[in-house]
Amino acid sequence: MTPRPGLVLEVDRSTPPTLFWHGERFVLERLPEGSRIVYAPEPLAPLEDPVAAIRRALLHPHGDREPLPALLRAGMRLTICFDDVSLPLPPMQSPDVRQLVIEQVLDMAAEAGVDDVVLVAALALHRRMTEAELRHALGDRVYDAFAPHGLLTQHDAEDPTNLIHLGSTEKGEDVEINKRAATSDLLVYVNINLVAMDGGHKSVATGLASYRSLRHHHNPKTMVHSRSFMDAPSSELHSSNWRMGRLIADCGVRIFQIETTLNTDTFPSQFGFLQRREWEWGLRDRATYVATAAALDRTPPRVARQIFHSIRAPHALVSVQAGEVEAVHAVTTANIWKQQGVEVEGQTDILTMGLPYICPYNVNSIMNPILVACLGLGYFFNLYRGRPLVRKGGVVILRHPTPWEFHPGHHPSYIDFFEEVLSDTTDPVEISKTYEESFATDPWYVHLYRTGNAYHGVHPFYMWYWCAHALDHLGRVIVVGGDPAAVRRMGFSPATSLDDALEIASDVVGRSPSLTHVHTPPLLMADVR
Amino acid sequence: MKSLVFERNLPRFAASRLASTFGSGRGAGIGPLRLLETEPPDLPGPGWARVTPLLSGICGSDLATLDGRSSRYFEHIVSFPFVPGHEVVGVLEAGGRVVLEPVLGCVARGIDPPCVACAGGMLGGCERIAFGHLKPGLQTGYCADTGGGWSHAGLVAHESQLHPVPDAFGDEDAVVVEPVACAVHAVCAAALHDGETVAVLGAGTLGLAVVAAVSALSATGRVEAPDALLVGARYAHQRHLAAELGATASLDPEQLARAVRRRSSSLSLVGPRPGRPTGPLTGGADVVFDCVGSADSLAQSLDMVRPRGRVVLVGMPGRVHVDLAPLWQREVRLVGAYAYGTEPLASGERVRTFDLAFEIVAAHGFGRLVSATYPIERFEEAVQHAGAAGRRGAVKVAFDLRHGGTRHGDAPSASTRPTRPAHPTRPARPTIAGTSTGGTS
Numbered sequence: 001m002t003p004r005p006g007l008v009l010e011v012d013r014s015t016p017p018t019l020f021w022h023g024e025r026f027v028l029e030r031l032p033e034g035s036r037i038v039y040a041p042e043p044l045a046p047l048e049d050p051v052a053a054i055r056r057a058l059l060h061p062h063g064d065r066e067p068l069p070a071l072l073r074a075g076m077r078l079t080i081c082f083d084d085v086s087l088p089l090p091p092m093q094s095p096d097v098r099q100l101v102i103e104q105v106l107d108m109a110a111e112a113g114v115d116d117v118v119l120v121a122a123l124a125l126h127r128r129m130t131e132a133e134l135r136h137a138l139g140d141r142v143y144d145a146f147a148p149h150g151l152l153t154q155h156d157a158e159d160p161t162n163l164i165h166l167g168s169t170e171k172g173e174d175v176e177i178n179k180r181a182a183t184s185d186l187l188v189y190v191n192i193n194l195v196a197m198d199g200g201h202k203s204v205a206t207g208l209a210s211y212r213s214l215r216h217h218h219n220p221k222t223m224v225h226s227r228s229f230m231d232a233p234s235s236e237l238h239s240s241n242w243r244m245g246r247l248i249a250d251c252g253v254r255i256f257q258i259e260t261t262l263n264t265d266t267f268p269s270q271f272g273f274l275q276r277r278e279w280e281w282g283l284r285d286r287a288t289y290v291a292t293a294a295a296l297d298r299t300p301p302r303v304a305r306q307i308f309h310s311i312r313a314p315h316a317l318v319s320v321q322a323g324e325v326e327a328v329h330a331v332t333t334a335n336i337w338k339q340q341g342v343e344v345e346g347q348t349d350i351l352t353m354g355l356p357y358i359c360p361y362n363v364n365s366i367m368n369p370i371l372v373a374c375l376g377l378g379y380f381f382n383l384y385r386g387r388p389l390v391r392k393g394g395v396v397i398l399r400h401p402t403p404w405e406f407h408p409g410h411h412p413s414y415i416d417f418f419e420e421v422l423s424d425t426t427d428p429v430e431i432s433k434t435y436e437e438s439f440a441t442d443p444w445y446v447h448l449y450r451t452g453n454a455y456h457g458v459h460p461f462y463m464w465y466w467c468a469h470a471l472d473h474l475g476r477v478i479v480v481g482g483d484p485a486a487v488r489r490m491g492f493s494p495a496t497s498l499d500d501a502l503e504i505a506s507d508v509v510g511r512s513p514s515l516t517h518v519h520t521p522p523l524l525m526a527d528v529r
Numbered sequence: 530m531k532s533l534v535f536e537r538n539l540p541r542f543a544a545s546r547l548a549s550t551f552g553s554g555r556g557a558g559i560g561p562l563r564l565l566e567t568e569p570p571d572l573p574g575p576g577w578a579r580v581t582p583l584l585s586g587i588c589g590s591d592l593a594t595l596d597g598r599s600s601r602y603f604e605h606i607v608s609f610p611f612v613p614g615h616e617v618v619g620v621l622e623a624g625g626r627v628v629l630e631p632v633l634g635c636v637a638r639g640i641d642p643p644c645v646a647c648a649g650g651m652l653g654g655c656e657r658i659a660f661g662h663l664k665p666g667l668q669t670g671y672c673a674d675t676g677g678g679w680s681h682a683g684l685v686a687h688e689s690q691l692h693p694v695p696d697a698f699g700d701e702d703a704v705v706v707e708p709v710a711c712a713v714h715a716v717c718a719a720a721l722h723d724g725e726t727v728a729v730l731g732a733g734t735l736g737l738a739v740v741a742a743v744s745a746l747s748a749t750g751r752v753e754a755p756d757a758l759l760v761g762a763r764y765a766h767q768r769h770l771a772a773e774l775g776a777t778a779s780l781d782p783e784q785l786a787r788a789v790r791r792r793s794s795s796l797s798l799v800g801p802r803p804g805r806p807t808g809p810l811t812g813g814a815d816v817v818f819d820c821v822g823s824a825d826s827l828a829q830s831l832d833m834v835r836p837r838g839r840v841v842l843v844g845m846p847g848r849v850h851v852d853l854a855p856l857w858q859r860e861v862r863l864v865g866a867y868a869y870g871t872e873p874l875a876s877g878e879r880v881r882t883f884d885l886a887f888e889i890v891a892a893h894g895f896g897r898l899v900s901a902t903y904p905i906e907r908f909e910e911a912v913q914h915a916g917a918a919g920r921r922g923a924v925k926v927a928f929d930l931r932h933g934g935t936r937h938g939d940a941p942s943a944s945t946r947p948t949r950p951a952h953p954t955r956p957a958r959p960t961i962a963g964t965s966t967g968g969t970s
Contacts, residue, residue: 408801416791419784444796452800 003042006342006524007277011035016278018517019289020354022481023367023401024304025296026274027354028289029498035515036348038389039277040524043263044339046316050097054104057258057320063327068105068188068256074113076185080105081120081155081178081208085133086360087192088262089521093312097260099139101190101320105258106142118180119146121154122189122207124214125449125456126361127410128154133364153180157210157456158446165212166251169243173216178208182253191259195383195523196230196336199259200329201245202238209244211440211458216240220428223468228382230525232333245325258322259332262315263339264522271311275522301403308357309364340525344389347528349513350505351390352498353380355400356521361455361463366407369486370414370463372400377477378466380518386528389516393475395505397498402482404489409453413445417460418489426491428468436461475508532567532680533905535594537609546597553592554916558909562595567612570676570685573662574639579622580629580686584704584902585678586616586927587915589733589822590845591670595912600847607671608664614678614928615670618694618703626694628706629686630883631668632868633675637687638663646870650879653714653868668868679905679928692883701896704927705734709895710886712738715843715866716746717874717882719816726792727755728785730830731820732762732771733918734898734925735843738889739818744775745889751874757792759814761785764919774893782829789814789833809855813838824849831855841866902929 009015017028018037031037047053058068065071072078082098085091102119109117119138121129134152135143146152155178156162164179181187181204189207193199206214216222217240225236232238249255267274271292273285281289296304319335321328357367359375367375376398381388390396406415421435436458439445445457470477477492478501484494495501505513518524538561545560569579591613593599615631634652635643638661646654659665666672669684676684694703712735721727727743729736740760747754760771761782771779780788786807790797792814799808813835819826822844828851830840836859843866856863869882889895900923903911908928915926 408803412801416787419780420778420788420791438791442791443794444790447796448801454801 003044006041007039008342008344009037009039009277011037016281018278018519019274020352020399021356021521022354022399024301024308024357025401026293027399031352031517032502032515035517037517037519038342038344038524038526039519040264040275040522041339041342043265043316043522044318046263047318047320050100050317050320051104053317054101054320057322058104058108061256061323062321062331063324065256065323068322069108069112071186071254071256072109072112072114074115076114076116077183078109078114078117078186078188079120079181079184080117080188080190081122081181081204082137082190083192083198083203083207084121084123084126085129085137085363086126087198088194088313088315089358089360089363090266090311090313091136091363092262092315094136095139096137097192097262097317098137098190099142100317101258101260102138102142105188105190117151119152120178120181120208122203123155123157124207124209125157125211125459125462127449127453127455130453155208156450158450163210166253167247169247171240171243173240173244174212175205175244175247176210176213177204177248181208182248182251186254186256188256188258191257193259193261193332193336195340196232196333196525199257199332200232200238200241201248201325202241203257203325204248204253204255205241205244211456213244218462218465220432220465220468223428223465224472226469228384228388228469230382231385249325255325256322257325257328258320259328260317261319261332261335261339263318265314265316266522268311268314301401305357305366337525340523341527342524344516344526344528347387347391348389348394348516349391349509350395350397350502350515351381352397352515352517353399353520355380355398361459362407362410365410366405367400368406368411368414368418369402369404369483369490370418370460372398372402372479372482373490373492374463374466376400377470378463380520381470383518383520383524384526384528388473389518389526389528390474392473393508395476395478395508395513396470396474397478397480397495397501397505399480399498400482402479402486404483404486410455411460412448412454413439413442413457414455414460417464422489428465428471431461431464476505478504530567530569530680530682531564531905532612532676532682533562533614533908534565534567534610535613536561536563542597545595549596549598552913552916553596554912554914556597557595557912560595560597562613562908562912564906564908567680567682569682570674572685573674576688577685578688578691579683580617580619580627580691581622581683582614582617582619582678582680582928582930583626584618584700584899584927584929584931585614586704586708586899586925587911588616588708589735592912592916593845593847596916598847603667603671606659606665606667608666608673611666611671611673612677612680612684613670614680614684615668616704616707616927617669617678617684618700618706619678619684621691626700626703627691628694628703628883629669629678629684630690630692630710630869631670631707632690633658633663633666633668633672635661636689650871652870654870679908681905681930692887695887698891699896700931701899702890702894703896705738705895705898705925706883706886706890708734708925709738709742709889710869710882711735711866712742712843713746713885713889714869714872714882715739715818715841716742716752717872718864718866719818719839719841721747721753721755721816723753723755725755725815726757726789727759727816727818728789728814728833729758729760729771729776729818729820730782730785730826731844732760732767732779733820736760736762736818736820737767737770737774737898737924738895739820739843740771740776741774741889741893741895745892746874746885751876751878751885753875755815759785759788759792764922766922767919767924770898770924786810786829786833793835808832810835812836815839816841818843820844822846824851827851831861834859834861836860838862839864898924899927900924901926904929904932
């Protein structure tokens with residue numbers, strides 16, 4: 001049966017309550033009549049034989065690239081880079097698509113007699129992956145073949161001996177990336193393109209870059225002019241990455257780009273109700289919801305977190321394409337829109353979102369308040385093409401417990417950012433000017449990034465900049481059910497219930513606002529007309 | 530006349546100590562402190578005067594004594610029974626309000642020539658506090674001969690101990706001059722340098738007074754100006770006050786170590802762990818004022834001070850277990866800061882500590898830190914309130930003796946007021962007549 005496309009539902013008296021994520025819980029909310037709910041398209045059918053599809057992609061590349069076997073020869077230096085733990089979300093059931101792709105690339109390399117092969121996790125400024133995470137992404141076979149010999153590495157953006165400055169773009173942007181990757185005869189980059197923002201030149205220009213390079217596009221000015229991140233032609237973030245990518249290519253770095261897209265089959269069958277439309281819930285869905293919600297209400301947050309982070313998504317591969325970066329990415333982007341795109345007519349005064357327990361930067365970790373803001377205002381707000389779902393000066397209502405809690409090992413600089421920076425100002429431009437450099441160069445954060453599993457010292461700044469477009473666009477941000485102190489620290493308004501939030505919002509949008517709820521995850525992207 | 534008298538009574542001492550494990554001040558009613566009828570103390574000799582207390586504060590060292598947490602070191606430099614109360618504003622028999630400078634040095638003890646410390650104006654360092662014509666007692670309030678501030682019977686004070694109170698000062702302003710003087714002395718003892726990072730641990734009366742002293746004295750060039758003054762304060766009202774008094778940042782104590790680390794670009798010797806994100810720092814603050822005086826606060830101070838930095842003990846410590854290995858390995862200087870005297874300043878002046886304290890109290894309207902007053906008849910409540918001051922939104926709790934004791938049939942009442950960051954009617958800056966430049970006058 002053909003999967004049904006996305007849907008915009010208008011709420012009427014017969015519409016059942018709508019599911020909102022609330023961190024490691026979920027609640028049913030009754031939306032006002034006349035509200036709209038945007039539902040994601042149903043998951044596309046998986047590729048029947050992913051291994052064959054991958055092989056086909058490697059042998060039939062897009063753009064100006066030869067098939068992969070033709071690019072491989074004995075005596076060459078081959079570097080295979082891959083997306084890190086931030087993708088996909090939630091982590092997918094084994095085998096991970098990275099494993100499937102890399103195993104085939106390695107098989108082809110072995111057939112060609114290539115013996116200088118290094119794997120690089122493209123961390124950018126993200127935290128180093130643990131052994132378990134690497135094994136999950138690559139499979140035991142690849143891990144055991146490379147890791148014991150030091151051939152499975154993680155990009156270190158603070159290692160001056162393994163960075164190379166390739167030059168500056170016409171806009172003066174420094175391009176400094178991983179030296180091993182840049183000086184290899186072939187750089188194979190394996191992507192998981194969960195959303196339209198991922199991939200393209202961003203893979204290498206961001207994933208393998210240093211702070212010196214990243215600061216040119218990860219800043220408030222660029223972020224405010226990325227409208228949205230999911231629409232590359234309208235995204236200054238992507239324009240900068242494309243300039244850098246072209247410079248990298250001009251410098252002779254030969255990249256074989258492999259991009260994959262997954263369907264929106266996000267939760268295992270026992271949580272099927274999470275991706276089903278409420279009016280279609282059967283008896284089993286209702287019973288599961290009631291039982292799960294009741295159990296979670298009695299579960300300590302720490303335990304609930306562990307339970308949710310153990311979820312492995314049944315994401316399935318729906319497309320794979322390889323070859324020259326730009327040609328590949330054009331196909332990938334079209335495939336993502338095919339899976340996630342929903343046409344929406346016009347903007348709304350109020351946009352509501354239930355935020356789940358996970359975002360790209362808290363896999364196996366704590367969703368701290370800055371990440372809550374980033375998920376809501378950086379990611380979900382930007383899931384649009386054309387115009388934002390919410391009008392200029394409108395209101396976003398987030399639902400999340402927003403605990404004042406941080407993972408000290410993963411997010412040490414976030415703690416100081418929250419305490420020291422946001423207590424002073426929430427203005428991204430001011431934050432950037434006053435505080436960014438001291439965090440970026442703080443030797444303790446550098447140490448923890450390089451030797452532990454910590455995000456780089458500057459990372460919370462990027463998360464905040466990620467919100468810059470939304471902060472510039474919105475009249476107010478309200479968080480329902482969040483820790484009031486944490487919510488206020490970020491300059492948002494706390495509310496105890498959705499009704500309370502709508503009352504607060506009325507100061508900004510009046511008494512009869514239009515309201516749209518994005519029912520995600522599963523992920524969707526709104527094509528706003 | 531009613532007075533609160535502290536007696537040497539081991540069973541009551543033990544009971545008080547046990548009760549205090551449930552919270553500071555909880556053993557006031559069963560401890561060695563009792564409300565008794567007493568006679569006014571005798572005048573020890575010429576140059577002495579009778580002072581009738583108006584307000585008398587409850588200090589951290591008083592609480593430690595009442596809780597049985599005080600060091601046994603003090604046994605030899607106090608004499609029993611004594612009437613506590615060394616933070617005193619009172620009125621002389623001859624009229625005129627005075628603030629008591631309570632240290633009983635050589636001059637007060639009739640020792641001539643005075644010891645080296647007293648001769649040099651370092652009254653707090655007096656070497657004769659257990660000698661002379663008075664019984665042992667490092668201060669009024671710990672000496673059996675002088676009486677103390679927690680009394681309607683009054684106390685006796687040597688003229689060298691008395692400071693006239695300017696008319697513009699309220700009694701509440703005057704009663705906090707003594708703790709502010711302690712803070713001034715601590716700041717002077719720290720020998721601050723321009724551009725240093727200073728951390729203050731604890732934001733009770735002493736911590737806040739240290740903040741005020743650092744900002745006021747550095748603003749007038751009397752001490753060199755630190756670049757940052759970071760304050761660790763457990764309660765919100767303390768953080769507001771610290772910020773108002775000049776702190777660069779006023780933070781939860783757990784955040785203080787992180788802020789110091791950030792400020793000093795230090796590494797930590799211990800990796801981040803849940804519940805304790807910051808361990809001992811490799812660098813740290815140039816100066817840490819420990820205004821708590823506990824084993825934890827001292828350990829925390831040693832964790833966050835830089836090698837060769839200074840830890841200034843402002844809060845009175847007792848017998849504490851502290852690992853001194855970091856002090857040794859990092860060559861940290863541990864500086865005690867007790868009482869007051871005459872301060873040699875960076876500006877070249879030598880000024881009596883109390884004179885500086887009067888200025889700071891006036892400049893900051895410090896009387897607003899007096900959050901509650903009680904009649905001495907309700908001493909149990911008063912002491913419990915003082916022991917839980919931070920938690921209860923208070924800073925300084927004092928006894929109010931302005932009504933001559935409880936009249937028969939009257940119900941003595943307490944007065945509480947919120948400690949507000951803003952003071953609507955600050956007293957005018959006082960003019961201190963006879964500011965001395967040496968000696969203890």
